[in-house]
Amino acid sequence: MAGAVSALFFLDIKGRVLVWRDYRGDVSAIQAERFFTKLIEKEGDPESQDPVVYDNGVTYMFIQHNNVYLMTASRQNSNAASLLLFLHRVVDVFKHYFEELEEESLRDNFVVVYELLDEMMDFGYPQYTEAKILSEFIKTDAYRMEVTQRPPMAVTNAVSWRSEGIRYKKNEVFLDVVESVNILVNSNGQIIRSDVVGALKMRTYLSGMPECKLGLNDRVLLEAQGRTTKGKAIDLDDIKFHQCVRLARFENDRTISFIPPDGSFDLMTYRLNTQVKPLIWVEAQVERHSRSRIEFMVKARSQFKERRHVYTTLFQLFNSFYPRVYCY
Template identity: 95%
Template sequence: MAGAASALFLLDIKGRVLIWRDYRGDVSAIQAERFFTKFIEKEGDPQSQNPVVFDNGVTYMFIQHNNVYLMAASRQNCNAASILLFLHRVADVFKHYFEELEEESLRDNFVVVYELLDEIMDFGFPQFTEAKILSEFIKTDAYRMEVTQRPPMAVTNAVSWRSEGIRYKKNEVFLDVVESVNILVNSNGQIVRSDVVGALKMRTYLSGMPECKLGLNDRVLLEAQGRSTKGKAIDLDDIKFHQCVRLARFENDRTISFIPPDGSFDLMTYRLSTQVKPLIWVEAQIERHSRSRIEIMVKARSQFKERSYFPLQHRNKC
């Protein structure tokens, strides 16, 4: 990642600093708080919706979660997209520890928060954002165990998202494809825009350091192999992989090769921009009877394929 973050701030809904960690010593908390307080006062201004703002030589990047803002500040020309992704990972880590990320949970667990801020970033560069690995050596009081003589091996290994020595009596892998259909329809009932947003969710219970491979009916791969793509291939857009996926291997032969984390995780997310048939079609008719009375009739009908129906058993009462 080009450039580094100077400091990381956790602010309340009014822009006041709750907790912060200085990594490079070139941005002060007072400076950041003064800027952010002015910034949130311009809530009606369209520019206030931008998650990246440059002010007085400092770039501020932030996200909001419940009543808490997570903000990173940098005086260097850093990769803003990487920092924003890092902030979302930090929010996931806090939710793993405190269940809910909000102002009260941060105040009640400020000691653990400072420990996490020391580990997830080093001199402004992101380090470890896997909550399961962090929980091996940063523990809350309820789960505190004896002090280990050395950090977990996963911290220094190339595979930082998986611990060594995992053993199961039975090796199992569960893969779920979860897709949501987004459709925009105009007043004439014509589809203006449609897309499908999907995610491959995995649950892995495997021993050791397993090597997993997954193939897709990707149009790019089938065309490269000289195979027909009629009705068999899909165009994947906006693909985002988990950090365990070997990107070079995917670029070469479109094979998803990875050593999975233990437990549940999102292997990849994607978007399909092809025209799709709505699963449920909704029609609305509005009839105005007077200034104070409107009648709205809504009809919904399913458009599932016949093979997608699941027949219910009928129970006859005597």
């Protein structure tokens, strides 16, 4: 092998470190956080779903088994194929000891886990990876998980985000569209950049396995159907869906079709690159009278319709000589 591993990490599905073993002392636990940030950034890009991530001089190689990420971090030019094979052998060894490799089995067997990691890798180089050989000299009792045999997902048509057998006396669905407007204005009062960041938040209380459909006034769909798009269509950018959405159906006819999770979740997030009229126009004048006295004049003018209401407005005033000031 050309290079050695600096550390081996076990992470849960939220990126938190369950167990990690430092072999060479040239990385820290913060590397796991950086790795997971990079992983989240590449989550929506199918072309970048590779098991090797490079960032700031550190190469990360990882695999996922059940609800656990196994990840190595190395500052040397290591053999990626050998390390990925080693991670799969780690899974086989842990399954031999614990019956199944999951977050729960790691938490219940910290002592055995560290003994195995010390024997399977020495100073960053793989050593023993045969479970039978390791069993001859690591005889610490391990808590073995009880694995329940389940039929394949294709047979039951189950979905991981929703349990079966949910029942409600009254079926209800609540949909909220939450948008935030970001506007950058120069000193002359001209709008340099504006966009809208939005999210479709849902609360579902439905029985069984319901299939929901949602349509949008998306410009791409309306133009494909030969319908007019004047004033009613929008261009959605940076769309991100919940895992329950059937992406193939959306690519086909721009219909959001999904079996929703039970309770609250974000169905989708999006961004609109469009010229937005500020809801509240703010003009500020600053006059410095002396070294100990400064005068701010802030004028705010609402530009939304009369039937709309604003409950809380917050203005932040910044000055290099004075601390931050809040005005409600």
